[in-house]
Structures are given as structure tokens and as C-alpha cells.
Amino acid sequence: MLLFLIAACLALLLLGFSGCGINRATQRVLVNEAAFNIVGVTWAKLNPCVVDSVKTLVHDTTITTDTAYLLPQITPRNSTPTGTATVYMHDTILQTVTKTITRHDSVKIVSVDKRLLSICNDSVGWYKIQFANYKTNATSQINTWKNKARSRFWLLLGLLALAAFYFFKKPLFAALGGLPKLLAKKI
Secondary structure: OHHHHHHHHHHHHHHHHHOOOHHHHHHHHHHOHHHHHHHHHHHHHHOOOOOOOEEEEEEEEEEEEEEEEEEEEEEEEEOOOOOOOEEEEEEEEEEEEEEEEEEEEEEEEEEOOHHHHHHHHHHHHHHHHHHHHHHHHHHHHHHHHHHHHHHHHHHHHHHHHHHHHHHOHHHHHHHHHHHHHHHHHHO
């Protein structure tokens, strides 16, 4: 009986540890959005989708050769003003022959993974939004700090005026008390 209990405990223990395999890791990745994005980008880099765009670049070399030939030519010319006698003269004519040869050098196939480009564009868009939010938050914080500084300045100025009034109230009242006498003498 004791042997059966030990075997049952070991079986339960093994079943408990077998649940920590690939299914649990998959579930963790599917639940966590940041981990899901990281795994997706890594998978996209390792498995590019070549079918969506293929560019074929053909580089041809064109060779043009010019060759000049001197060709003898016999031309009839009239030697007399009446045109009765014909004299044949030997002339040389320059003739240029141009040969154009096109040689197909290379064909280069470039595959661009538009899926990966769209993932990168999405990332750039996300960072742009984050930067705009940061700028907005920073601007609002700066404005809040400016308003706090302005209100603290006026508070300190008011406290300074109250302190000055408290410390100098006797001389101030003495000066103000003597003011009506001075005004009466001048009038």
C-alpha cells in the first residue's frame, strides 16, 4: 500500500511538472503583449515573406565599335564641254561601319519583404506617437511649473510686504501720525 501511495505521488508530481512545457510558454507569450510583439518581429526576421515583392534588375553591356574603310570608287566625268568624251577618274570614299553588340551581363533578383517594412513603419509610427505624447506632457509640465513659480513669487512678495509692514509699523504710523501736522502747517 505504501508503495502504491509513493507511485501515485510521483505520478502526480510528474504530471504537475509536465504542464510547464511549451504550452505554458506559449500561453505566457500570447497573454503578454510586449513578449508577443518581440517574438513576432523575431519570427518575421527569420522567416521573410519573399512572395510579396520581387525585383529583377538586368544589367546589360552595350559595346559600340566604329570602323572606317577607304573604298575605291570609279566615277565617270565629262572632260569636254560638249560631253562627247568620257574620262573615268578614281576616287576614294571614306565609309564608316558601326557595330553594336549587346552582352547580357547579369540578372540580379532582389526580394523586398514588405511585411517586415510595414512592421518597421508601425514601430516608427508608435515611436512618433510616443514622442508627441512626451512633448505634450513636457509642455504641460513646464506650463504647470511656470504657473506654480508665478504664484509662489506673488505669495513670497505678499509675505515680504506683510513682514515689512509688521516690522516697520511703529515708524510708519509715527510718520503717518505726524503727517497731518505737517499738512496743516503748509496750508
